[in-house]
Amino acid sequence: MDVTNLEAAFERITVNDENDDHASYHKAKKLAASNSIKNVNASIAKVTITSSSTQPQNPGHRRTLTESALYSQPSTAKQWHLGMFEIGKPLGKGKFGRVYLAKERSSGFVCALKVLHKNEIQQGKVEKQVRREIEIQSHLAHPNILRLFGHFNDAKRIFLILEFAGKGELYKHLRREQRFPEPKAAQYIAQMAAALKYLHKKHVMHRDIKPENILVGIHGEIKISDFGWSVHAPNNRRNTMCGTLDYLPPEMLLGRGKDNFYSEKVDLWSLGVLTYEFLVGEAPFEDTQVMTQRKIVRGEYTVPNFVSPEARDLIKKLLVLDPEKRIALEDVERHPWIVKHCKGSERAYERASGGKFRSSSERES
Secondary structure, three states: OOHHHHHHHOOOOOEEOOOOOOOEEOOOOOOOOOOOHHHHHHHHHHOOOOOOOOOOOOOOOOOOHHHHHHHOOOOOOOOOOHHHEEEEEEEEEEOOEEEEEEEEOOOOOEEEEEEEEHHHHHHOOOHHHHHHHHHHHOOOOOOOEOOEEEEEEOOOEEEEEEOOOOOOEHHHHHHHHOOOOHHHHHHHHHHHHHHHHHHHHOOEEOOOOOHHHEEEOOOOOEEEOOOOOOEEOOOOOEOOOOOOHHHOOHHHHHOOOOOOOEOOOHHHHHHHHHHHHHHHOOOOOOOOHHHHHHHHHHOOOOOOOOOOHHHHHHHHHHOOOOHHHOOOHHHHHOOHHHHHHHHOOHHHHHHHHOOOOOOHHHHHO
16 A cells, blocks of 8 residues: 555445444545655654553653654543544455554544454454453554554444554565565564564563564554464463464474463564564475474474575574573674674664664663
């Protein structure tokens, strides 16, 4: 979608709002021509969208001016309903609902509205996942994590007000390019490491890192999304089987008993798989289901010769069978491959990470 012409996305559509007296409405006017990328950014800096579920849990978190304006909280939380939004074109379709481009009527704030159908959620027995997704994502504020601004519901549906990632799914970019050049891959992995470090500091494991769950913002920055499989585990120990097979670490495939626990280091393994797929165009253990599981638990994979020695070294240090021996996220950020492609270009990193370039220790604060 051409994000420089967002007004074209708002097509004529009827939406029934069961909480509003005006049960249906049509799109009355298009977005003003001033809603270009530059002016969308300006409006983001000025407009606050929040609800009672969006109070940041880390007031000491360092933010840019834009972030501070976006996440500042009014004295009274807003009560949302569907009539407050103009609904545009579908952005994506999932198993339990759709995501639409949307605009908050009073402010003109452009966002994404995720619509989940309660009966489908109940039939799929994923109520816990949806509840967990809302609880976790609403308390996260990081430039490389998709922001959940608020949520509301009617008799049949649940609505999530999400940050709009203008360039869509990273998976589609990867399929189109087949594989990423090493500088782009390294900048993406650096952003992933920063986001995962933030999550782990809050005792959140994502557990389903893969290209399909990463979006791209209007500046080309990446944003982790889809927290349905995420979990808040203060003791960093879980034993639930979940996620996507190609990205599952060996400890989750082997650990099916009550005494077999895993930690947030499952995300480090997935980061290694992601690094490989960015550079090669396919997952390292991709095969039949039986063979994929066998390769994962044995750590059997080969890296093509066109991958640089530095990148090969990082993959090797992430795809370690023993979770405790995997490279730490702080060391991922300091790895020669990351430094070579990111720290030599602070302006590029600043654009990608949504704020002033900072050292690892500063970004933790």
